[in-house]
Amino acid sequence: MGHCEAFMAHQGVSPPAQAAADTPDLQALVKANARYRHIIGNTPAIIYSSVPSGDFRLTFVSENASRVLGYESQEMLDDANFWFNHIHPDDIAAIFSSLAMLFVEDQKVYEYRFRTSDGSYLWMHDTLRLIRDDAGKPLEVIGLMTDITGRKQMEDELQRQGEEQRKLIAQLKMAQAQLMQSEKLASIGQLAAGVAHEINNPIGFVSANLNTLGNYVATLLEGIKLYQCILGGALPRDMADGEVRSFEQRADLAYLSEDVTDLLGESNEGLQRVRNIVQSLKDFSRTGESNWQMADLHQGLDSTLNIANNELKYKVSVVKHYGELPMVKCLASELNQVFMNLLVNAAQAISDKGIVTIRTGRIGDKVSISISDTGHGIKPENLNRIFEPFFTTKPVGSGTGLGLSLSYGIIKKHGGHIHVHSETGQGTTFTIELPIDPANVLKPEGAGDSPGGAS
Numbered sequence: 001m002g003h004c005e006a007f008m009a010h011q012g013v014s015p016p017a018q019a020a021a022d023t024p025d026l027q028a029l030v031k032a033n034a035r036y037r038h039i040i041g042n043t044p045a046i047i048y049s050s051v052p053s054g055d056f057r058l059t060f061v062s063e064n065a066s067r068v069l070g071y072e073s074q075e076m077l078d079d080a081n082f083w084f085n086h087i088h089p090d091d092i093a094a095i096f097s098s099l100a101m102l103f104v105e106d107q108k109v110y111e112y113r114f115r116t117s118d119g120s121y122l123w124m125h126d127t128l129r130l131i132r133d134d135a136g137k138p139l140e141v142i143g144l145m146t147d148i149t150g151r152k153q154m155e156d157e158l159q160r161q162g163e164e165q166r167k168l169i170a171q172l173k174m175a176q177a178q179l180m181q182s183e184k185l186a187s188i189g190q191l192a193a194g195v196a197h198e199i200n201n202p203i204g205f206v207s208a209n210l211n212t213l214g215n216y217v218a219t220l221l222e223g224i225k226l227y228q229c230i231l232g233g234a235l236p237r238d239m240a241d242g243e244v245r246s247f248e249q250r251a252d253l254a255y256l257s258e259d260v261t262d263l264l265g266e267s268n269e270g271l272q273r274v275r276n277i278v279q280s281l282k283d284f285s286r287t288g289e290s291n292w293q294m295a296d297l298h299q300g301l302d303s304t305l306n307i308a309n310n311e312l313k314y315k316v317s318v319v320k321h322y323g324e325l326p327m328v329k330c331l332a333s334e335l336n337q338v339f340m341n342l343l344v345n346a347a348q349a350i351s352d353k354g355i356v357t358i359r360t361g362r363i364g365d366k367v368s369i370s371i372s373d374t375g376h377g378i379k380p381e382n383l384n385r386i387f388e389p390f391f392t393t394k395p396v397g398s399g400t401g402l403g404l405s406l407s408y409g410i411i412k413k414h415g416g417h418i419h420v421h422s423e424t425g426q427g428t429t430f431t432i433e434l435p436i437d438p439a440n441v442l443k444p445e446g447a448g449d450s451p452g453g454a455s
């Protein structure tokens with residue numbers, strides 16, 4: 001069964017012969033009248049008419065239809081399945097459902113590909129109009145086809161360009177993420193020696209403590225052995241007293257029991273410090289995580305200070321003026337990266353000894369964090385360049401010039417602002433303002449990237 005019969009069966013329309021009898025002969029009309037011939041033959045639309053009774057047999061095709069499609073009009077009229085047989089196979093299904101609606105709505109518009117005489121396909125826009133007789137019986141379908149191949153090609157081209165742009169944007173995003181990660185790793189690299197020191201210090205005294213504790217355990221075991229001998233009667237009574245006294249003197253049990261408690265406490269504290277630093281490093285170096293979460297910014301500042309501690313502690317005293325901060329919806333590890341960069345910049349600006357002051361506070365539905373230093377300040381001519389990527393005044397190896405530009409990007413992503421105030425020779429203050437809930441400020445764009453996406 002061909003397409004047409006399938007459609008006829010599907011539609012349940014009357015057989016062709018009967019309807020054909022009622023169909024006005026457009027062909028004859030146009031042939032007979034020069035005026036009609038001229039008008040219909042030269043409209044840019046490709047006009048055809050067909051009997052709607054199942055096979056959609058063409059009963060009229062305009063001169064322009066022959067010209068555009070490349071078939072003789074007689075050829076089109078003679079083949080009962082001409083129209084269906086020249087539709088692109090991929091478009092047949094959509095056309096079937098459109099044709100079904102034609103009998104309900106009397107008019108239908110759709111697009112499909114039509115095979116021309118050279119075998120290529122043209123995109124067609126087709127407006128079908130169903131003509132009925134007075135009794136409502138379908139008589140004829142008039143089709144106005146327009147060649148929209150040019151438009152389709154443009155759409156395809158636009159889509160291709162759009163895809164290319166999307167790809168480029170994705171690549172840019174990836175490059176940015178990589179930059180961010182390398183700046184992060186660079187700062188960890190700069191801090192690594194300090195972090196190692198911070199970890200080594202407690203490890204040093206914990207292992208010394210373990211050594212002492214080992215000696216204490218040996219002493220105690222010796223005592224236990226002595227008491228076991230006495231209890232077992234292996235040692236005569238008069239000797240036992242002397243042995244016990246001499247052991248207790250050697251062991252200094254009063255001091256030992258006090259020292260054991262101290263050593264254990266100190267070791268625990270040391271291990272806790274190591275754990276904190278390792279956790280801070282983990283928080284800080286976390287990659288690719290863009291998890292919007294409610295976070296305590298004081299905790300972020302403190303764990304960043306933990307990592308930067310060694311860099312800071314010899315020349316900088318850190319003063320904290322922490323105000324009341326609500327939990328803030330943010331990408332916590334990215335904000336930590338901003339804090340880290342500001343703190344390290346502050347420390348690097350101080351050549352001998354100085355103060356870094358961290359202030360936090362809430363202003364309405366925003367929070368503010370400022371980091372001030374008493375360092376050498378920023379030269380006025382550099383002030384509007386410091387947020388540029390790769391702008392650095394530091395020697396190769398100690399500055400990437402990426403810190404502030406990435407910080408700027410991170411703060412923008414949070415719907416916030418970052419300002420700088422600096423006086424040469426006096427010091428510099430960076431102030432960050434962040435909305436408590438960035439969803440109120442930012443319009444969501446891509447899910448996952450936007451604070452509206454996660455809760």
Ligand SMILES: Nc1ncnc2c1ncn2[C@@H]1O[C@H](COP(=O)(O)OP(=O)(O)O)[C@@H](O)[C@H]1O
Pocket residue numbers: 341345346349373375376377378382386387391392393394398399400401402403404405428
């Ligand atoms: N607290 C500060 N004090 C003085 N200069 C600063 C301070 N913070 C940033 N700068 C200047 O801004 C430049 C860019 O900083 P940044 O983007 O973090 O890159 P980097 O620290 O790798 O140089 C620094 O090289 C420095 O000249």
Ligand SMILES: [Mg+2]
Pocket residue numbers: 341344345401403404
């Ligand atoms: Mg920096």
